[in-house]
Amino acid sequence: MINEMTEIQSLMQIQQLSLRYQQKLAFQDITLSIPQNSITAIVGPSGCGKSSFLTCLNRLSDLIPGCTVSGHIQLGTLNIRNPKINTTALRRRIGMIFQKPNPFPMSIEKNITFPLKEHGIKNAQERDRIVEQVLQDVGLWSEVKDRLQANALNLSGGQKQRLCIARTLALQPEILLMDEPCSALDPIASGIVEDLIISLRQKYNYTIIIVTHNLAQAKRIADYAALFWVDGSCGRLIEFAPAEQFFNAPNHELTQAYVNGIKG
Amino acid sequence: MVLILGFLLREALPILQSVGIKAFLTDKTWSPSQQSYNLVPMIWGTLFTATGAVLLATPLGIISALFCQYYAPKAIASGYRRLIELLAGIPSVVYGFWGLVVLVPLINQLHPPGTSLLAGILILTLMILPTIALVADATFAEVPQAYLLGAAAMGLSSWGTIWQIILPASKSGLFTGMILEIGRAIGETMAVLMVCGNVVQTPDSIFAPVRTLTANIALEMAYALDNHRSALFVSGLLLLSVIILLAIAAELVKWDRV
Ligand SMILES: Nc1ncnc2c1ncn2[C@@H]1O[C@H](COP(=O)(O)OP(=O)(O)OP(=O)(O)O)[C@@H](O)[C@H]1O
Numbered sequence A: 001m002i003n004e005m006t007e008i009q010s011l012m013q014i015q016q017l018s019l020r021y022q023q024k025l026a027f028q029d030i031t032l033s034i035p036q037n038s039i040t041a042i043v044g045p046s047g048c049g050k051s052s053f054l055t056c057l058n059r060l061s062d063l064i065p066g067c068t069v070s071g072h073i074q075l076g077t078l079n080i081r082n083p084k085i086n087t088t089a090l091r092r093r094i095g096m097i098f099q100k101p102n103p104f105p106m107s108i109e110k111n112i113t114f115p116l117k118e119h120g121i122k123n124a125q126e127r128d129r130i131v132e133q134v135l136q137d138v139g140l141w142s143e144v145k146d147r148l149q150a151n152a153l154n155l156s157g158g159q160k161q162r163l164c165i166a167r168t169l170a171l172q173p174e175i176l177l178m179d180e181p182c183s184a185l186d187p188i189a190s191g192i193v194e195d196l197i198i199s200l201r202q203k204y205n206y207t208i209i210i211v212t213h214n215l216a217q218a219k220r221i222a223d224y225a226a227l228f229w230v231d232g233s234c235g236r237l238i239e240f241a242p243a244e245q246f247f248n249a250p251n252h253e254l255t256q257a258y259v260n261g262i263k264g
Numbered sequence B: 001m002v003l004i005l006g007f008l009l010r011e012a013l014p015i016l017q018s019v020g021i022k023a024f025l026t027d028k029t030w031s032p033s034q035q036s037y038n039l040v041p042m043i044w045g046t047l048f049t050a051t052g053a054v055l056l057a058t059p060l061g062i063i064s065a066l067f068c069q070y071y072a073p074k075a076i077a078s079g080y081r082r083l084i085e086l087l088a089g090i091p092s093v094v095y096g097f098w099g100l101v102v103l104v105p106l107i108n109q110l111h112p113p114g115t116s117l118l119a120g121i122l123i124l125t126l127m128i129l130p131t132i133a134l135v136a137d138a139t140f141a142e143v144p145q146a147y148l149l150g151a152a153a154m155g156l157s158s159w160g161t162i163w164q165i166i167l168p169a170s171k172s173g174l175f176t177g178m179i180l181e182i183g184r185a186i187g188e189t190m191a192v193l194m195v196c197g198n199v200v201q202t203p204d205s206i207f208a209p210v211r212t213l214t215a216n217i218a219l220e221m222a223y224a225l226d227n228h229r230s231a232l233f234v235s236g237l238l239l240l241s242v243i244i245l246l247a248i249a250a251e252l253v254k255w256d257r258v
């Protein structure tokens, strides 16, 4: 454990990132390096800009009318903030899972094969292989292998969310952004998805950035944790630290109060 | 509705009793003064104009709605929508008049006489386009944002998203829109009467003049007597039945959706 911070490679560097919706500043001046092959949890009270922050990382913020971003985000050699980069390729490298599971209104299988086709995987056998692979990865294969043609909208909430994770994994992203992926699920489904997230990190070394309202969950899964806070009416980063330190010996009083459940 | 249907039935009954239904399909010509009541050329007339117009207007309307929903900036989209609503409100005589003065001479240059099936199809297309465009627009507006964000977050192309997600998710709404436009196309009278030439014949090309069922009624009702008059009511009955069937179909589609 000697000087862990320098030993760990950082995959993505975020510098002085701010975001506005029209006139309203959603968050300001966030500087943070996302460590590679680890789970970074972002916690904080409602409205502090956690979801908005995630949408900058895959440039989904482009699609929100009136939304302007400033600052710098670097992924390897790629400057994510450069307006000229190919967002299709970027979003293939950075997958995103939403709070409310959003499988497409088509068959389970097609939810996975359709994006693969779009991304140029022409060989049907190759696609079938990937379908089985990713459904195995998310533990859905045994549950759905006999009804791959069934409509994905008829799955249970937890199954839907795992399907969404599977179809994102199929594109082999380097980073997964997850915006409260368990909060729309019942406790059992939530536990299954949580275990899945841990296994993705352990087995496949994914880099995961997860927003969660559930501190206990953050404690269980995170390697690093970041606390966002609303200061005035604008979100700010209060503390970013390895999970051990974040939960047991935080540097900031606010973090201390938050993790002890006194504030937030 | 029931009253109108009853009325049509009562007026159509005398001829149905005296010459039977088959006469309308098998008689040699449409010459009511010689007791010959063949409606087939006019049925074709209606069928061809309506089908042609629906085939043209549906893709155009859907494209226009896609543009409005997903490509146009907000301000342009809302102005464009207003324009289409306006287009829907223009009286059909005005369309007919425009067709007669502008469209027919143009077609005449291409291939005389100008008043033709083609002119009818084009005018009808213009008239039903707002219907399908507005319905499609409203349908696309209901496609859940979550699908679109999900697709964008996976880096899917807009074409892929439109073909695989938006259109399938809008299927039943678009179908309802099509039924509405078919109804409008079949029922439209004035404009087609003005540009179609109204010769009673099964058209052999799109440049040939045709007469639709509705135009036939409008043209002859004023002077028709006895069986002739009754025969026109039969064609009215036919039109109304088709419209009722379409309405039922539209209702079924809606039910299916709930
Ligand atoms: N599309 C938008 N247009 C305008 N304001 C927005 C938009 N989305 C979010 N906001 C505002 O930006 C601020 C940050 O929102 P954001 O959704 O990022 O917070 P959050 O931390 O994810 O909250 P929660 O925990 O409730 O999900 C909030 O004040 C919110 O009202």
Ligand SMILES: [Mg+2]
Binding pocket: A050, A051, A052, A179
């Ligand atoms: Mg949020």
